[in-house]
Amino acid sequence: MxxxxxxxxxxxxxxxxxxxxxxxxxxxxxxxxxxxxxxxxxxxxxxxxxxxxxxxxxxxxxxxxxxxxxxxxxxxxxxxxxxxxxxxxxxxxxxxxxxxxxxxxxxxxxxxxxxxxxxxxxxxxxxxxxxxxxxxxxxxxxxxxxxxxxxxxxxxxxxxxxxxxxxxxxxxxxxxxxxxxxxxxKKEVDGFVLNRIFGAISREAQWMLEYGVASYEDIDKACVYGAGHPMGPFRLNDLTGLDLSYDIAMGHFQESGNPADLPTPSLVKKVVEGKLGQKTGEGWYKYK
Ligand SMILES: NC(=O)c1ccc[n+]([C@@H]2O[C@H](COP(=O)([O-])OP(=O)(O)OC[C@H]3O[C@@H](n4cnc5c(N)ncnc54)[C@H](O)[C@@H]3O)[C@@H](O)[C@H]2O)c1
Known part of the structure; x- marks a missing residue:
């Protein structure tokens, strides 16, 4: 057509x-x-x-x-x-x-x-x-x-x-x-171009939070004030939906079998609690 x-x-x-x-x-x-x-x-x-x-x-x-x-x-x-x-x-x-x-x-x-x-x-x-x-x-x-x-x-x-x-x-x-x-x-790759790049940032951010390296607020600040991103990975995650991140991580794990691809325990907890981001009024941050 x-x-x-x-x-x-x-x-x-x-x-x-x-x-x-x-x-x-x-x-x-x-x-x-x-x-x-x-x-x-x-x-x-x-x-x-x-x-x-x-x-x-x-x-x-x-x-x-x-x-x-x-x-x-x-x-x-x-x-x-x-x-x-x-x-x-x-x-x-x-x-x-x-x-x-x-x-x-x-x-x-x-x-x-x-x-x-x-x-x-x-x-x-x-x-x-x-x-x-x-x-x-x-x-x-x-x-x-x-x-x-x-x-x-x-x-x-x-x-x-x-x-x-x-x-x-x-x-x-x-x-x-x-x-x-x-x-x-021109080639099929999971995540295409931009989500492969942002997926890498997001995975790194989630695991740094998990290991207590820094708070999610400070990791967001690093990306905004150090890299000039309009918002940090956790704020962005609230916008796109924590359930979507969970589904994507599970999809990766099911394909690779690699435990490093699993969603982090903190993300799983949020999803189980129904804290899915802006759409539910709370994700990593709270929304009015
Ligand atoms: N959220 C994002 O930031 C984002 C960005 C780009 C792409 N996507 C992709 O877009 C798609 C939708 O994501 P979303 O965030 O809008 O999800 P969402 O959960 O907000 O909306 C999905 C909608 O699909 C409806 N639905 C489920 N089964 C259906 C069916 N059989 N027929 C018709 N409707 C049905 C649900 O009722 C729901 O309203 C996903 O594939 C996601 O990966 C999401």
Whole structure:
């Protein structure tokens, strides 16, 4: 598919990432249908659209007309089949579990038109671990947005060995259309480019905390005031979700069998206590 043929987007999963990816698509003129299995999540995402657009208009960042247009282009449904039926591009943003993603992609292959590109926003899971459940592996790729997706410019397009040049090019062009900065990753590696770099920093930070080298506040200060990062790894972890870090670490461990890949005991404790970061009001830090 060429990017000019791409008109309709479907986003599966309206959580942390999905609700913002979908709004970004609508803001740049794409008819976007969002779906989730939890009605309350869909309702929250729907309300977010109103709050966000009103805020942008109030700050003079968006005209009333543009806000109205975006509002008219985005819709929500709990029915995956309904959401995917006219899609040219599906962006999957469900939990970071490979079996769940494989099930969602098998369903999408049945429901989305044959020409549609099926992309996963996964942080770590390469699309070749998913593409074989579909009848169109050359149209299945990674399209990795960063959090918060309305703000962060980078998107990683990962062209696994099964992905056609046409699909990869279409995704690179699509990113430009929605005002993002795409990079093409030509080999499948877990974590792609940026999460491999930040994963290394985050792992080091977590184990330094575990061994009592420094507090999480001081480790964050080191990165902010010494390395010029906008926030430290623990603050960033609160933004992205401690449950996601847990899932990623477990995924690594299951593949490598190396105990050094396991989530640290402090991280496990937080997750067990339901302290998942900003979304639950507490992670490493507390939020009002
Ligand atoms: N959080 C981040 O910072 C971040 C950044 C980049 C990429 N990602 C990736 O994006 C994906 C989503 O992460 P998130 O942080 O938004 O997770 P999240 O937990 O906030 O949202 C996931 C949503 O998926 C929904 N869901 C679960 N099963 C579903 C199904 N079968 N059909 C439809 N919806 C379903 C859940 O109800 C939930 O609302 C993951 O693969 C993650 O690795 C996350």
């Amino acid at each position: 060429k990017v000019d043929e791409l008109k309709n987007v479907c986003v599966v999963g309206a959580g942390n990432m999905g609700h913002q990816i979908s709004l970004q698509c609508a803001l740049f003129g794409y008819k976007t249908v969002v779906t989730d299995v939890v009605p309350a999540v869909l309702e929250k995402a729907n309300q977010f659209v109103d709050t966000y657009l009103a805020g942008r208009v109030q700050k003079g960042k968006l005209t009333e007309d543009a806000a109205k247009k975006a509002r008219g282009l985005i819709s929500f449904t709990g029915d995956l089949q309904e959401a995917a039926k006219d899609a040219d591009l599906v962006i999957e943003a469900v939990l970071e579990r490979v079996e769940l993603k494989r099930k969602v992609f098998a369903d999408l292959d049945k429901f989305a038109p044959a020409k549609a590109i099926l992309a996963t926003n996964s942080s770590m899971i390469v699309s070749s671990k998913i593409a074989d459940v579909t009848s169109r592996p050359s149209q299945v790729c990674n399209l990795h947005f960063f959090n918060p997706a309305l703000v962060m410019k980078l998107v990683e397009v990962v062209q696994g060995p099964h992905v056609s040049d046409e699909t990869a090019q279409c995704m690179m062009d699509f990113c430009l259309k929605i005002d993002k900065v795409p990079i093409l990753i």
